[in-house]
Amino acid sequence: MRPDDWHLTEDVDNFLARAGDFLRSRPGLHVMQLTWAERVRTRTTDAFGAETPVFGVLERAGEARATFYRLPPGALGLSPLTPEQADSLAARLAALGHSLRSVSAGHSTATAFAEAWQRHTGAMPKLRDTRLRLYRLGTLTPPEPLPSGRGRVLGEQDLEQVMFWCGEFAKAVGEVVSIDADSWASTRYADKRYTLWETPDGTPVSIAGMNPLIGGQIQVDIVYTPAHLRGLGYAGAVTAEVSRAALAAGARDVVLFADLANPTSNALYQRLGYRPLTDWAVYDFSRAVPEVR
Template sequence: MPSDQWHLSHDLDEFHLRAGEFIRSRPVLHNTPLTTLEKWRTQPGAYAPGSVLFGRLEGDGGTEAVFYRPSSNRLTLTPLAPERADALAGRLLALGHTLAGVTADHGTAAAFAGAWARRAGAVPAVRVRMQLYRLGTLTPPDPRPQGRGRPVGREDHEHLMRWCREFAADVGEQVVIDAGTWAGTRFAEKRYTYWETPDGTPVSMAGANPMVAGMVRLDPVYTPARLRGRGYGAAVTAEVSRAALAAGATEVVLYTNAANPTSNALYRRLGYQQVADWAVYDFM
């Protein structure tokens, strides 16, 4: 397919106007663009005009794929056939663009990383392989650990930031999380729930992104290492999943680390079903 069917711009409003319906049409596979665009469009200060390169692939039937590249210089891409991934790599290089990496479903990410390596001479390296899950029928854990779920309040903010720092360190994210940077991190826009023991001690947490197009993505789910293996993570995940359904969500999704069989088995027991493999590549 000719590469000139890709339309590139730095205009968030135009991109949303022309590609928003396509993105909403597949809320599970497009969950990351959905939540990211919603954040940029609705949260003051989250988006700096002109800071993001947007792209949409137009065919006879309308938009067929999209990407965006924010200031991190990392490309987020919806599913593409290999020849289209190659054409996009050629188009971006011809225009003088550089990239630090790509995130997409496994097939698309691998195809684009290979094309970028051939064309740009970069060395692609897989940072992490993930699995995308969607909720089928919620099955609460049995037995359920003692305690209850409760919303995280303002009085918990320091504790919440500490747990987000610990989570980021666990998954290898290089991010500063403190009172001064919190609003600009990917953790700020979520609603959090703690699972706490009967004496009120928090032992696990789960975050939920705002609902968009009927979809809620859970992220992050974190239990401190010393408290794992007691069912707390399953309990808080089930609690947040139930709340999302009660709020009207038609799709509840989450990503897992493909290298962690324990967490993947936990989510399957709760009723989550794998939809796709995902990959994050760095370009060296």
């Protein structure tokens, strides 16, 4: 496979014209490709700073076979690749002088690319400790019994409350991000729709978000309950509510990521009807240390 079989573009509309049908054919495995293409398409041109996101399509006989995106300042995301495809992409990006800080994909794809990138550039890959599993919803099975209270979809009038909860979530997962009225629109949290679980007296106890409908699919993205309120059924209730909202919004597929280090959440999602789709991995790259002679 030749490295120049990869078509690179900074035009996201061109990328989607070439690869859209391919991505939508397996939306679960392509969730990050679809999500970031949509974010780049709908955000302002300066949302990513001075550098422009790059997209790529591997084409054979006029058909898309694989894709990637590269976000500033060097985060690479991949659709499933064979080792040969991963090597051809690494060769192409290295020849063009692209620098990479990380690669994320299904575990086997990320590993194949990390090894190829090391061969072509000498960059040393390090597997992140956080291990994720991607789930897809089968038949939604709400928990029984539900905790007392109700689910409520949050609207524009709830923005202050949404920002507070997203800030709490970001701190809990170690994400360094400013979330306030001035920065909100530029964060990854701004394009989501949120569902809150609140107790009968109106006290909010758990929140879940979902991304927009893209390619017939919705990703549930953030589920958060404060530590002192966990174990009371609130996370299961709010996840069931946001999953129901996703289906009501027209999603044929509903997916979410879970941290494999948290067996409680993984067991919860499976009780709700989510089934494993693939394990996910992220490698960070650093330059090789020159040998001292």
